[in-house]
Amino acid sequence: MSLETEQIPTEIARTIQTVERLKNQLGQWAVEEVKVHNNEVTVVVKRDSLTEAMRYLRDEEKFEMLVDATAVDYLPLQDEPRFDVVYHLLSLTHRLRLRIKVRIRSDDAWVPTVCHIYPSANPYEREIWDMFGIKIEGHPNLKRILTYDEFPGHPLRKDFPLFWQPGQPLDKPEKQFEEW
Amino acid sequence: MKIDIVRTTIDGHEITIAPPGKARGDVIDEELDEEMKEIIGRNVLLAKLEDLLNVDIVQAIVNWAKRNSLWPVTFGLACCAIEMMATVASRNDIARFGAEVFRGSPRQADVMIVAGRCSWKMAPVLKRIYDQMPNPKWVIAMGTCASCGGVFQNYAIVQGVDQIVPVDVYVAGCPPRPETLIHGIMMLQEKIKREKIGEHKLKEAP
Numbered sequence: 001m002s003l004e005t006e007q008i009p010t011e012i013a014r015t016i017q018t019v020e021r022l023k024n025q026l027g028q029w030a031v032e033e034v035k036v037h038n039n040e041v042t043v044v045v046k047r048d049s050l051t052e053a054m055r056y057l058r059d060e061e062k063f064e065m066l067v068d069a070t071a072v073d074y075l076p077l078q079d080e081p082r083f084d085v086v087y088h089l090l091s092l093t094h095r096l097r098l099r100i101k102v103r104i105r106s107d108d109a110w111v112p113t114v115c116h117i118y119p120s121a122n123p124y125e126r127e128i129w130d131m132f133g134i135k136i137e138g139h140p141n142l143k144r145i146l147t148y149d150e151f152p153g154h155p156l157r158k159d160f161p162l163f164w165q166p167g168q169p170l171d172k173p174e175k176q177f178e179e180w
Numbered sequence: 181m182k183i184d185i186v187r188t189t190i191d192g193h194e195i196t197i198a199p200p201g202k203a204r205g206d207v208i209d210e211e212l213d214e215e216m217k218e219i220i221g222r223n224v225l226l227a228k229l230e231d232l233l234n235v236d237i238v239q240a241i242v243n244w245a246k247r248n249s250l251w252p253v254t255f256g257l258a259c260c261a262i263e264m265m266a267t268v269a270s271r272n273d274i275a276r277f278g279a280e281v282f283r284g285s286p287r288q289a290d291v292m293i294v295a296g297r298c299s300w301k302m303a304p305v306l307k308r309i310y311d312q313m314p315n316p317k318w319v320i321a322m323g324t325c326a327s328c329g330g331v332f333q334n335y336a337i338v339q340g341v342d343q344i345v346p347v348d349v350y351v352a353g354c355p356p357r358p359e360t361l362i363h364g365i366m367m368l369q370e371k372i373k374r375e376k377i378g379e380h381k382l383k384e385a386p
Contacts, residue, residue: 147301148301162334165335
């Protein structure tokens with residue numbers, strides 16, 4: 001029992017050491033924020049240094065695995081930057097997890113691809129494009145993945161009408177859809 | 181064309197043989213040979229039986245054959261498919277109703293059990309599988325989602341597969357228990373029992 005309770009802070013400490021080395025690598029300006037919550041470490045990096053950060057974390061810090069890549073729309077909570085693109089990394093060598101976030105404005109919604117660093121990002125990034133309409137620059141096959149090709153809009157955006165059905169106008173107020 | 185109406189006597193009964201449709205010919209009395217008499221006698225017996233039971237014997241036999249070997253096409257979309265599999269398994273043996281032969285190809289199937297929610301992306305596939313099935317064919321919408329969209333009232337899910345294919349039986353439940361699905365299949369059998377031959381040709385997709 002005592003062994004486990006000692007292990008948890010060490011893992012966080014090791015992750016934070018990793019983040020410090022990442023900061024040194026990228027320069028202080030590239031990392032916007034470092035958060036520790038619920039024994040999980042989140043690093044918010046600038047979009048321009050995302051590729052460099054991912055490459056550094058994979059090659060030098062041995063985060064071999066991209067577990068998940070997704071996005072969040074904070075429309076009702078904050079105006080701009082509206083989207084977060086979230087990458088979850090796992091180091092099988094060091095048994096560490098790290099969350100990388102990039103903040104995106106809706107009028108400039110794109111992120112560079114990490115497909116060439118983590119090939120498993122390919123379908124995740126297509127999903128981000130499909131669901132949130134965030135363009136992935138440099139993606140080899142940026143098509144819709146979950147909805148069909150003719151689908152209008154991006155359904156996980158908070159301003160997408162949830163009750164919309166094919167054949168209906170998209171600009172109908174939400175209330176009318178509910179009545180329908 | 182003028183076809184005569186033949187009046188003859190078989191076994192003491194007076195029989196009138198008329199061509200189908202409106203008879204326009206003359207009535208002629210004629211003595212038939214033995215073979216002809218036997219054939220007509222058999223048909224008369226059949227006709228009398230049909231009158232007695234108030235059914236069309238041929239139709240009844242065809243419908244009996246149809247409804248007791250309903251071959252479903254393997255089409256599981258979601259969790260309802262698990263209940264569908266349980267219906268096929270030994271405890272709720274669907275073979276008791278002749279519907280245990282789940283075919284991999286729609287071309288060999290009679291009934292499509294739409295088991296689960298159907299997304300708009302899946303809708304063209306559903307329609308194609310239905311179109312590939314040979315006539316006569318039936319559709320069971322299994323579960324709330326296939327019937328009306330259920331809890332998935334959103335942009336992605338078809339609000340009832342009757343928007344895409346004509347549905348014969350709606351089975352309620354989320355998911356329906358195997359007993360409920362068997363009840364749905366029996367309802368479909370009752371429906372087929374009352375079907376006229378060739379009635380499926382009148383059915384059209386919405």
